[in-house]
Amino acid sequence: MMELAHGNEVYTWPGEAFPLGASVKQNGVNFSLYSKDATRVTLHLFASADAASPQHSFELNPSIHKRGHYWFIFVGNIGHGQVYGFQVDGPWLPEKGLRFDKDKVLIDPYSQAICFGRNYSRERAIGPGRNMDASMKSIVVDQSDFDWQDVMAPRHSLNDTVIYEMHVGGFTKHPSSGVDKGKRGTFAGIIDKIPYLKEMGVTAVELMPVQQFDVNDAPQGRQNYWGYSPINFFAVHAGYSVENDPLAAINEFKTLVRELHRADIEVILDVVFNHTAEGDENGPTFCFKGLQNGAYYITDKETGNYANYSGCGNTCNANHSVLRRMIIDALHFWVTEMHVDGFRFDLASVLARDSNGHPMKEPPLLWTIDTDPILCSTKIIAEAWDAAGLYQVGSFIGDRWNEWNGKYRDDIRAFWRGDSGTVSRFASRVLGSPDI
CATH class of the missing domain: 3.20.20.80 (Glycosidases)
Structure with missing residues (x-):
């Protein structure tokens, strides 16, 4: 189901499969993720790296938020600095190369910034059990504000x-x-x-x-x-x-x-x-x-x-x-x-x-x-x-x-x-x- 705009609250639209990762747009951020065999994908938005639970969670509807092997969603009224992560469910069949774990919070493979909260634990990402309060998380990045001052690359032979x-x-x-x-x-x-x-x-x-x-x-x-x-x-x-x-x-x-x-x-x-x-x-x-x-x-x-x-x-x-x-x-x-x-x-x-x-x-x-x-x-x-x-x-x-x-x-x-x-x-x- 699509969430609609209401003042400055976050809202969602279907989104686009390209580009991959978190892309800052005029009114929000487009998220796109590859997973061929996932059966369920949830996007979580967090207030900070230390957050033990999300401010907002959006379960992606495959009929709206998936094309081919790509899952995607646009979230309005968020931008640069937004902390986020995914939970992805699917089959556990290691012999077929599948190791889905619905309990683990996953970073975006196209993340341009990653944060570690004070409770981060590598051990909690191993074995069974939830690790949301102890997971690393991704951050939305807008790369457009740096001044290169027209300095050119040397290009030495x-x-x-x-x-x-x-x-x-x-x-x-x-x-x-x-x-x-x-x-x-x-x-x-x-x-x-x-x-x-x-x-x-x-x-x-x-x-x-x-x-x-x-x-x-x-x-x-x-x-x-x-x-x-x-x-x-x-x-x-x-x-x-x-x-x-x-x-x-x-x-x-x-x-x-x-x-x-x-x-x-x-x-x-x-x-x-x-x-x-x-x-x-x-x-x-x-x-x-x-x-x-x-x-x-x-x-x-x-x-x-x-x-x-x-x-x-x-x-x-x-x-x-x-x-x-x-x-x-x-x-x-x-x-x-x-x-x-x-x-x-x-x-x-x-x-x-x-x-x-x-x-x-x-x-x-x-x-x-x-x-x-x-x-x-x-x-x-x-x-x-x-x-x-x-x-x-x-x-x-x-x-x-x-x-x-x-x-x-x-x-x-x-x-x-x-x-x-x-x-x-x-x-x-x-x-x-x-x-x-």
């Missing part, structure tokens, strides 16, 4: 590129960085160190993962420092903002990109599309598992257990049409909205595997990235191996792909520290690794 690999949290964390205490370990802190980067001759910074991750995704008593375990592919990690706020993080990141560009330094992102923070069959349900598990992960067709070519519990089904589209959409987002200049793909060889885990001779995703017109000016760099023995340095697909040479790194390091029997390997690496 690869031959002239000097890349500095950088952990955003660690780069300025220590007092010896000289950065003010309030900005240490943040995007803003890096801006203060731009003169240092220029002095070193750096032409590009490669930021280790800045996509939102769960710091609690770690052994008990520890925290996830590195961030190689994304929750989704669009949101900026809130912990790298001065305010530790998911919305503030967006503009802080954009400001960093703008000021690095002003200094003639490009920004390359280390992106993780090979696995997510949901882990294996014993891990939490945050998003993908509870929407259409088999569309997002490679699973065993008999047991339903997760393939683990990433070494991190699960493996993204990157050449499934739905996830392939999402990865391309994410890359487009980081280029068009966030103005980044390139990407280094973590365990990129995973992205060459099909839905059964077999390496493909002509992987659609990698060729799409290679030939995409929006990405044509970006630098695309593959970590050309995975955790299951697939090693493609020297043979990675495509016309534009560049490869990190792990053998160069290892052999140069071994020679430098004086290991025996390394002289010939050192010479081969300096000559450009003709053996591979």
Whole structure:
């Protein structure tokens, strides 16, 4: 049933399937979500990240709010900053790639901001039971208010590129960085160190993962420092903002990109599309598992257990049409909205595997990235191996792909520290690794 407008109260209309995610319109927000096998979808609107229950809930009527495999609804009189989440019901058939859990609150896979309430619990997202009061939640984002000041991207040639690999949290964390205490370990802190980067001759910074991750995704008593375990592919990690706020993080990141560009330094992102923070069959349900598990992960067709070519519990089904589209959409987002200049793909060889885990001779995703017109000016760099023995340095697909040479790194390091029997390997690496 359709809810109609009444003063400034929220109201709903049928909505549209495109674009995916939460799209801010003139009088409200359109929500669109992919789930082929869901039997029931409910959208919840929350007053804050800490809210234990929703202010408004809308159960989507399939005859009004669904076309094909997409569920959608327009909600009027809401906008930027609105906190929301979904509950999705459907069959529990792991052997068929289906792991619906009607009790779990799910974030939007196209979220551009994610919040964690004070009661957030990773453990509550594992196993049976409701977790609304302890769930992470999505936030509606309007990206239209940032001033780029007409600063242009440098576009250095690869031959002239000097890349500095950088952990955003660690780069300025220590007092010896000289950065003010309030900005240490943040995007803003890096801006203060731009003169240092220029002095070193750096032409590009490669930021280790800045996509939102769960710091609690770690052994008990520890925290996830590195961030190689994304929750989704669009949101900026809130912990790298001065305010530790998911919305503030967006503009802080954009400001960093703008000021690095002003200094003639490009920004390359280390992106993780090979696995997510949901882990294996014993891990939490945050998003993908509870929407259409088999569309997002490679699973065993008999047991339903997760393939683990990433070494991190699960493996993204990157050449499934739905996830392939999402990865391309994410890359487009980081280029068009966030103005980044390139990407280094973590365990990129995973992205060459099909839905059964077999390496493909002509992987659609990698060729799409290679030939995409929006990405044509970006630098695309593959970590050309995975955790299951697939090693493609020297043979990675495509016309534009560049490869990190792990053998160069290892052999140069071994020679430098004086290991025996390394002289010939050192010479081969300096000559450009003709053996591979």
